[in-house]
Amino acid sequence: MTAVLSTTGLTRRYQDQLALDDVSIDIEEGSITGLLGRNGAGKSTLMRIVTGQEFASAGTVRVFGESPVEHDAVLRRMVFVREDQVFPDFRVRHAVKAASWFYPRWDEELAQSLLRDFDLPDKRAIKKLSRGMRSALSIVIGLASRAELTLLDEPYAGLDAVARQLFYDRLLADYAEHPRTILVSTHLIDEVADLLEHIVMVDHGRVVLDAPADDVRGRATTVSGPARQVQAFVRHRRVLHERRIGARMAATVADRLDRDDQAQATAMNLKLEPLSLQQLMVATSLDAAGDHPGGNDAQKEDIA
Amino acid sequence: MLDDGTPLFVQIAEQLSDDIADGSLAEGQRVPSTNELAAFHRINPATAAKGINVLMDDGLLEKRRGIGMFVADGARERLLARRRESFAAQYLEPMLHEARRLGLDEDDLITLIRRTGSSAGGGRT
Amino acid sequence: MNTLVKVGRYHLVDRISFLILPLGITLFSFAINLLLFWLVVPEPEGHTGGVMSLFIYMAVIGALSATRSLPFGLTLGVSRRSYYLGTVALAAGLGVAFGLWVVLMQLIERLADGWGIGLHFFRVTLILDGPWYVSWLTSFVFLVLMTAYGLWAGLVFRRWSVLGLVTFIAAQVLVLVAATLVITWLDGWARVGEFFTGLGALGMTGIAAALAVVLLGAGFATIRRVTV
Numbered sequence: 001m002t003a004v005l006s007t008t009g010l011t012r013r014y015q016d017q018l019a020l021d022d023v024s025i026d027i028e029e030g031s032i033t034g035l036l037g038r039n040g041a042g043k044s045t046l047m048r049i050v051t052g053q054e055f056a057s058a059g060t061v062r063v064f065g066e067s068p069v070e071h072d073a074v075l076r077r078m079v080f081v082r083e084d085q086v087f088p089d090f091r092v093r094h095a096v097k098a099a100s101w102f103y104p105r106w107d108e109e110l111a112q113s114l115l116r117d118f119d120l121p122d123k124r125a126i127k128k129l130s131r132g133m134r135s136a137l138s139i140v141i142g143l144a145s146r147a148e149l150t151l152l153d154e155p156y157a158g159l160d161a162v163a164r165q166l167f168y169d170r171l172l173a174d175y176a177e178h179p180r181t182i183l184v185s186t187h188l189i190d191e192v193a194d195l196l197e198h199i200v201m202v203d204h205g206r207v208v209l210d211a212p213a214d215d216v217r218g219r220a221t222t223v224s225g226p227a228r229q230v231q232a233f234v235r236h237r238r239v240l241h242e243r244r245i246g247a248r249m250a251a252t253v254a255d256r257l258d259r260d261d262q263a264q265a266t267a268m269n270l271k272l273e274p275l276s277l278q279q280l281m282v283a284t285s286l287d288a289a290g291d292h293p294g295g296n297d298a299q300k301e302d303i304a
Numbered sequence: 305m306l307d308d309g310t311p312l313f314v315q316i317a318e319q320l321s322d323d324i325a326d327g328s329l330a331e332g333q334r335v336p337s338t339n340e341l342a343a344f345h346r347i348n349p350a351t352a353a354k355g356i357n358v359l360m361d362d363g364l365l366e367k368r369r370g371i372g373m374f375v376a377d378g379a380r381e382r383l384l385a386r387r388r389e390s391f392a393a394q395y396l397e398p399m400l401h402e403a404r405r406l407g408l409d410e411d412d413l414i415t416l417i418r419r420t421g422s423s424a425g426g427g428r429t
Numbered sequence: 430m431n432t433l434v435k436v437g438r439y440h441l442v443d444r445i446s447f448l449i450l451p452l453g454i455t456l457f458s459f460a461i462n463l464l465l466f467w468l469v470v471p472e473p474e475g476h477t478g479g480v481m482s483l484f485i486y487m488a489v490i491g492a493l494s495a496t497r498s499l500p501f502g503l504t505l506g507v508s509r510r511s512y513y514l515g516t517v518a519l520a521a522g523l524g525v526a527f528g529l530w531v532v533l534m535q536l537i538e539r540l541a542d543g544w545g546i547g548l549h550f551f552r553v554t555l556i557l558d559g560p561w562y563v564s565w566l567t568s569f570v571f572l573v574l575m576t577a578y579g580l581w582a583g584l585v586f587r588r589w590s591v592l593g594l595v596t597f598i599a600a601q602v603l604v605l606v607a608a609t610l611v612i613t614w615l616d617g618w619a620r621v622g623e624f625f626t627g628l629g630a631l632g633m634t635g636i637a638a639a640l641a642v643v644l645l646g647a648g649f650a651t652i653r654r655v656t657v
Contacts, residue, residue, distance in 0.1 A: 032348055053503060054656050070653075072432055075506040086500040086657075094442045095501070101435050102505040147506075168346065176339040176349045194305050194312060194347040214311045214351075266401060 004181045010059035019045040021205040034196040035185035042205040043185040051080040078149045081142035083157040087126040103145035111144035132158030152184040189278035218274040224250035225270035316355025335373040436515025455483040478553040488579030495583025500657040520576040528568030577644040584651040
């Protein structure tokens with residue numbers, strides 16, 4: 001498998017902060033990767049640098065094997081759907097028409113079909129569109145471009161749940177028919193969790209997790225029940241987080257539990273709940289913020 | 305798709321296995337394609353493909369080039385035999401454990417099983 | 430379709446700003462001039478040079494290209510270099526087309542004897558006063574010059590924000606004020622006037638062309654590190 005996108009030691013420094021800190025990742029061809037992280041973690045900065053809209057302070061980026069900076073041949077094979085896209089004084093159809101000229105794999109039929117799906121009026125001036133409709137327009141352009149590397153930066157801003165599901169469905173359908181490499185950044189993790197093949201998680205500009213989605217799912221488990229049993233069960237395990245109420249306790253351990261563990265838990269009247277991707281991210285971030293009241297000290301790298 | 309920590313592709317494989325085991329996917333019948341499964345369950349096509357591959361490796365599905373994936377001959381029997389083997393570990397042990405908690409002994413259990421079985425209209429499928 | 434052409438087409442999607450308004454504003458200004466002259470005929474021949482409004486508007490076009498149209502343009506997968514060159518190519522094309530239009534209007538103006546009331550709107554003393562091919566060249570150069578200026582100003586704003594733009598303008602004002610003071614002090618206004626008159630249309634076109642090249646270079650240097 002070839003790496004479509006590859007960064008090495010990518011760093012972006014602003015006057016008083018480090019937006020990206022030594023980021024090195026490889027995104028494989030023909031996959032959907034989720035770029036997860038809190039607001040301000042560096043997801044947008046990373047994508048803007050990859051698409052040449054922002055410049056790195058240090059490190060390298062390679063897209064299709066070459067630097068994308070000021071490189072037309074590479075740039076036209078990428079599309080960037082960003083949440084705060086500024087449009088000129090265009091109507092909806094103008095933006096779609098202009099986009100059709102610049103993307104070699106553009107599909108007009110798909111564009112029109114998506115415009116209908118999202119209820120976007122052809123003749124409406126873009127500046128009169130609501131935030132959600134502007135997001136929808138960017139999504140239409142992003143999907144219809146069929147670009148080999150499609151980057152989506154929190155593309156659902158302003159979209160209601162119905163529109164979001166529509167977006168996921170259309171994305172999946174077109175991706176199945178016309179495979180490409182997709183990198184989608186999101187903080188609504190549970191909604192896209194099932195779509196992702198690979199996960200990259202960033203926190204304060206650093207990559208804290210870079211693994212196949214299947215490896216990550218179920219990587220941590222919450223053990224709950226009578227406090228004494230829970231403590232006995234988690235005694236030699238890495239505890240991320242603990243909660244107590246009365247005589248009961250819930251401890252989150254950075255462990256994938258197997259059949260034997262499950263049998264043991266059942267025997268001890270304990271309930272096991274594997275963490276969803278979203279819960280995992282929250283737990284990882286809370287842990288990183290130093291918010292673990294009890295249990296063993298766990299480094300966030302332990303989960304990676 | 306369940307959020308219980310089971311990898312998605314395993315869930316796909318298990319669902320298809322269930323369909324084969326209870327006969328709703330007959331032998332020689334075409335199995336939904338990777339894209340169809342992906343669209344239906346709203347998951348990544350690669351994940352769906354992985355699930356199908358598991359069943360292919362187990363010999364439960366076979367690929368007919370150009371047409372699609374089909375339930376292999378004898379798949380149902382093989383599947384049922386395998387499941388019978390793990391029946392005790394998967395179902396009986398937890399049940400016995402809970403029964404013990406409630407203070408039911410084996411005779412109590414057998415009585416309960418018979419009573420529940422008749423009211424549920426038991427019998428073999 | 431070549432990338433530069435695509436950029437040109439991209440700008441022209443906004444037909445109003447790039448095609449209709451330049452001509453529209455000029456014609457509107459012309460209409461006002463016509464009305465005023467008809468009502469209040471000052472002298473036998475009046476050179477208003479009101480056609481300048483076209484040139485000023487080109488600066489607006491340049492600024493729009495650098496500000497409003499830039500973010501989406503770059504998002505469409507075009508390098509800054511291609512975007513800039515495509516925009517400049519469009520400006521050159523508009524310069525040729527609009528310049529020709531000015532020359533044609535000059536011709537009509539002359540044939541209509543100043544529109545029947547001695548108004549010289551499309552003629553500017555000295556600069557746009559000679560043979561049609563010189564007027565065309567001069568128009569072209571000055572149109573591109575104004576666009577380049579607006580483009581650079583817009584890019585300065587994009588890259589260094591309000592503070593940058595203010596500095597940009599302040600620097601120019603300073604230079605102009607300083608030059609004015611020096612010339613006044615040296616009592617050289619007459620000589621300055623003679624110099625320009627001596628140059629003639631072609632000479633001034635040459636200077637304008639040189640200035641345009643400088644501005645275009647400055648704009649290019651500015652856009653290289655613009656982020657969206």
